[in-house]
Amino acid sequence: MKRFDVLLFGVVTILTLFGLLMIYDASSVIAFNLFGDKYHFIKDQIVWVILGFCMLYLCSLIDYHKLFNLALPLLLVALGLLILVFIPGIGSGAKGANRWIDFRFFRLQPAEFVKLELALYLSAWFSTKEKGRFLAFSLLIGAVLLLVMLEPDMGTASIILSEAVIIYFLSGGSVKQFVLAGPLVGLVGYLLVKIEPYRAARLTSFLNVDKSLTDASYHVKQALIALGSGGVFGLGIGNSLQKFAYLPENVTDSIFPIIAEEYGFIGASILIILFLLLVWRGFLIAVNARDTFGKLLAAGIVSFIAVQTILNLASMTALLPLTGVPLPFISYGGSALVVDMAAIGILLNISKQGLK
Numbered sequence: 001m002k003r004f005d006v007l008l009f010g011v012v013t014i015l016t017l018f019g020l021l022m023i024y025d026a027s028s029v030i031a032f033n034l035f036g037d038k039y040h041f042i043k044d045q046i047v048w049v050i051l052g053f054c055m056l057y058l059c060s061l062i063d064y065h066k067l068f069n070l071a072l073p074l075l076l077v078a079l080g081l082l083i084l085v086f087i088p089g090i091g092s093g094a095k096g097a098n099r100w101i102d103f104r105f106f107r108l109q110p111a112e113f114v115k116l117e118l119a120l121y122l123s124a125w126f127s128t129k130e131k132g133r134f135l136a137f138s139l140l141i142g143a144v145l146l147l148v149m150l151e152p153d154m155g156t157a158s159i160i161l162s163e164a165v166i167i168y169f170l171s172g173g174s175v176k177q178f179v180l181a182g183p184l185v186g187l188v189g190y191l192l193v194k195i196e197p198y199r200a201a202r203l204t205s206f207l208n209v210d211k212s213l214t215d216a217s218y219h220v221k222q223a224l225i226a227l228g229s230g231g232v233f234g235l236g237i238g239n240s241l242q243k244f245a246y247l248p249e250n251v252t253d254s255i256f257p258i259i260a261e262e263y264g265f266i267g268a269s270i271l272i273i274l275f276l277l278l279v280w281r282g283f284l285i286a287v288n289a290r291d292t293f294g295k296l297l298a299a300g301i302v303s304f305i306a307v308q309t310i311l312n313l314a315s316m317t318a319l320l321p322l323t324g325v326p327l328p329f330i331s332y333g334g335s336a337l338v339v340d341m342a343a344i345g346i347l348l349n350i351s352k353q354g355l356k
Contacts, residue, residue, distance in 0.1 A: 005351040008281045011274055012056075012329060012344050016049060016337075018271075019255075019330035026243045026258045027251040027332065041251055041332055048334035052341035059345025064353070067346070068293060071117075071124035078117040081110035082147040099151045109335035111148050111156045116339050118144065119163060119300030126171035127293040134177050137168060155311060155323035163304040170299050171292075219254070222247040223316050226257035234264030251332040253324050256316045272313070275328075279306045285347055288354035298350045301343045 020042065027041035034040070084101050085091040092102035100107040125133075141164045148157045165178065226242040229235065240261045247254050260268040282302025289295040305328050312327045314320040326336050 003352070005281070005285070005348050008278065008285070008344065008348060008351065011278045011281070012341070015271075015274055015278070015329040016052070016341075020045060020049060022255055022259055022330060023251055023332045025238055025262070026240065026255055029244050030251070033245070044334070045332055045337075048337050051334075052337045055338055055342040056345040056348070059342045060348040060352070062346075062349060064294060064297060064346055064349045065291075067120055067297075068124050068127075071121040074117045075121040078110060078114045079144070079147070081108070082114060082144075085110060085151060099153055106334065109333075111151065111153055111160075112335040112339045114144060114148070115156070115160060115163060115304045116301070116343050118160060119167065119297060119304060119343075122164060122167045122171075123293055123296035123300055126167060126296055127291070129172075134173070137164075153324070155325035158311065158323070159304055159307050159325065162307040163300055166303040167296055167300045171296055217322065219248050219322055220318055223254060223257040224318060226261040227317065230261040230264040230268070232265045234260070234262050234267055237262055249324070252326055253312065253331065254316060255331050256313060256327055259330075271330075275306075275309050278302075279309075282306075282347055285351045285354060289350050290353060294350045294353070298347055301347055305340060305343065 023045050024039070024042040028038040031040040031042075032038040081101060085099060090101055092100040092107055099111060100109050122137075141161065144160060145157050148160060169175075169178070222242055226240070226247055229241065235241075240258050242261055243250050243258055247257060250258050256268070256271075259271060263271075279302055282298060282305070286295050286298035286302065289298055308325050308328055311320065311323055311325050312331075315323045315325075326333050328340050329337065
């Protein structure tokens with residue numbers, strides 16, 4: 001494919017512009033109530049979208065092979081930023097979580113950058129054959145997950161773990177190693193849920209949601225009400241009732257129920273099809289890449305985008321316990337959008353150098 005990947009770029013552009021529309025739609029009420037300006041959120045997001053497309057363009061121009069030697073330095077920078085989150089006066093928190101670095105005029109979420117830098121580092125590392133790397137791999141991922149879980153951010157930790165396992169497996173990792181490590185990972189996950197009351201409450205709500213809606217958490221109930229209210233064709237653009245501060249986080253993590261409420265089953269299905277096209281195109285690029293580094297890097301990028309999309313949609317439809325991860329390219333937020341756009345730029349460069 002010695003040309004610009006129009007399909008991948010087109011899908012990402014449609015998702016991003018639709019995200020702008022929905023952010024304005026979903027946020028106008030709460031933005032006016034909180035800031036006296038119904039355009040508050042959309043003005044911020046437009047800036048991030050412009051920066052995101054600039055990153056996409058720049059990353060699409062840079063030969064992805066040049067990133068090979070930058071893999072380790074960039075990972076160290078990402079880990080350093082994760083540590084800065086916990087330093088008073090530098091780290092910034094909200095709702096009991098310390099996930100941001102406050103630069104005064106904007107806030108940065110390092111965990112978002114770790115997803116891309118880890119894909120880059122693991123792809124560079126695993127593109128060379130070596131034996132006995134499972135222990136070193138486990139220690140690295142364990143350290144990264146520990147820092148992310150201390151924020152705490154179990155949703156992003158799940159994405160990072162899934163992405164790392166996929167890259168390791170595609171690089172020729174033994175299935176036996178995953179089978180042996182699986183129970184330990186499951187046990188650690190269970191303990192992490194039990195030691196935090198809010199996680200245990202989310203799990204209990206998830207397990208009871210099919211028995212009675214009254215047993216579900218307020219957040220889950222409002223999301224399901226939004227999904228049900230939309231029906232087949234939806235209530236129409238701008239006619240959501242849940243955006244009137246009924247549904248929590250309706251501009252960030254919970255924007256999909258607003259979409260389903262206004263556009264119905266058909267609109268929500270079209271959105272999911274667009275994400276499926278993106279994931280399909282990403283894995284096709286991975287298959288057609290000229291070298292192992294390109295194959296693993298493309299697969300790692302599309303994996304963390306796909307896993308994050310699945311986690312968001314599944315938690316908003318009560319198929320998984322509620323977790324706080326944004327919907328890629330759609331939800332309000334700068335760090336996630338810029339990182340995702342940069343990742344797509346790298347994918348475009350790999351595609352341009354790939355085989356037909």
